[in-house]
Amino acid sequence: MSLKKVLTIAGSDSSGGAGIQADLKTFQELDTYGMSAITAITAQNTLGVQSVLPIPPAMLHQQLESVLSDIGADAIKTGMLVSSEHIMVIADMLATYQIDRVVIDPVLGSTSGSELTRQDAIITLKKMLWPMAKVVTPNLLEAAILLECPPIESVKEMEEAVIKLYDFGAPYVLLKGGHLPSDQSIDLLFDGETVHHFSSPRIKQRHTHGTGCTLASAIAAELAKGVDVITAVQTAKSFMNNAIKEGIAIGSGSGPINQAANRHRSNE
Ligand SMILES: Nc1ncnc2c1ncn2[C@@H]1O[C@H](COP(=O)(O)OP(=O)(O)O)[C@@H](O)[C@H]1O
Numbered sequence: 001m002s003l004k005k006v007l008t009i010a011g012s013d014s015s016g017g018a019g020i021q022a023d024l025k026t027f028q029e030l031d032t033y034g035m036s037a038i039t040a041i042t043a044q045n046t047l048g049v050q051s052v053l054p055i056p057p058a059m060l061h062q063q064l065e066s067v068l069s070d071i072g073a074d075a076i077k078t079g080m081l082v083s084s085e086h087i088m089v090i091a092d093m094l095a096t097y098q099i100d101r102v103v104i105d106p107v108l109g110s111t112s113g114s115e116l117t118r119q120d121a122i123i124t125l126k127k128m129l130w131p132m133a134k135v136v137t138p139n140l141l142e143a144a145i146l147l148e149c150p151p152i153e154s155v156k157e158m159e160e161a162v163i164k165l166y167d168f169g170a171p172y173v174l175l176k177g178g179h180l181p182s183d184q185s186i187d188l189l190f191d192g193e194t195v196h197h198f199s200s201p202r203i204k205q206r207h208t209h210g211t212g213c214t215l216a217s218a219i220a221a222e223l224a225k226g227v228d229v230i231t232a233v234q235t236a237k238s239f240m241n242n243a244i245k246e247g248i249a250i251g252s253g254s255g256p257i258n259q260a261a262n263r264h265r266s267n268e
């Protein structure tokens with residue numbers, strides 16, 4: 001089988017834990033060929049984001065054109081998108097190159113609370129990019145912002161939210177429940193008919209930087225291989241569990257998860 005190609009469109013995380021760096025590690029571990037188009041450079045570490053430098057939208061366009069016109073992509077994952085202008089460039093390129101295996105992780109802020117996508121970009125994300133995605137993967141906080149609703153605090157509220165998010169126009173919405181206080185970590189996937197529950201025991205782990213980026217990238221890598229969405233989410237979740245179990249204790253804050261854990265752990 002030929003090596004499948006996966007492109008991440010996201011921000012660079014100098015600490016190597018999230019963003020482009022997490023995405024490329026995930027692609028590699030899942031036996032795909034990873035490529036990147038960078039939307040912003042962030043200076044960050046295990047304590048938080050210290051500074052953000054957006055890449056000019058024209059340069060984002062050039063990166064996408066260079067990669068897609070020559071190499072192409074079997075799937076694309078997006079993360080930190082910065083601004084409406086950046087999102088419009090991406091929507092334009094997805095349409096031009098007719099890429100339909102697109103996973104959007106609607107990164108609005110970092111876990112540590114820094115804004116990574118500007119407020120005005122949220123409307124553009126919903127209107128222009130969302131309908132071009134195959135799967136969108138908001139966390140609880142992002143879902144509440146996108147739906148303009150109060151905090152989502154139970155599995156029942158998650159079920160209602162994931163159905164509402166479906167109306168934004170992607171065929172699959174995966175609402176991640178990593179932030180729900182519970183002894184299970186529950187994600188819900190809605191495909192327009194059924195709410196599928198993906199549940200696994202919550203792992204006691206302080207070092208969870210990069211979980212959302214890794215999950216979305218793992219789904220994109222599996223979709224690139226031609227796997228269906230439900231199977232891709234199952235594989236991604238199992239990959240994540242292994243990576244979280246071996247979270248790396250570096251820095252004085254929340255360290256990164258370890259994608260390489262999957263080399264020596266069977267799928268658990
Ligand atoms: N402590 C944990 N144990 C097991 N799975 C977790 C844990 N924390 C997060 N996850 C899983 O990691 C993925 C990312 O979830 P979440 O933390 O909600 O997103 P984000 O990183 O975007 O904030 C989800 O599949 C979630 O269920």
Ligand SMILES: Cc1ncc(COP(=O)(O)O)c(N)n1
Binds near residue numbers: 018042111209210212
């Ligand atoms: C460049 C970049 N992209 C995404 C995240 C979100 O990751 P997390 O939710 O683990 O902080 C981040 N911190 N930095």
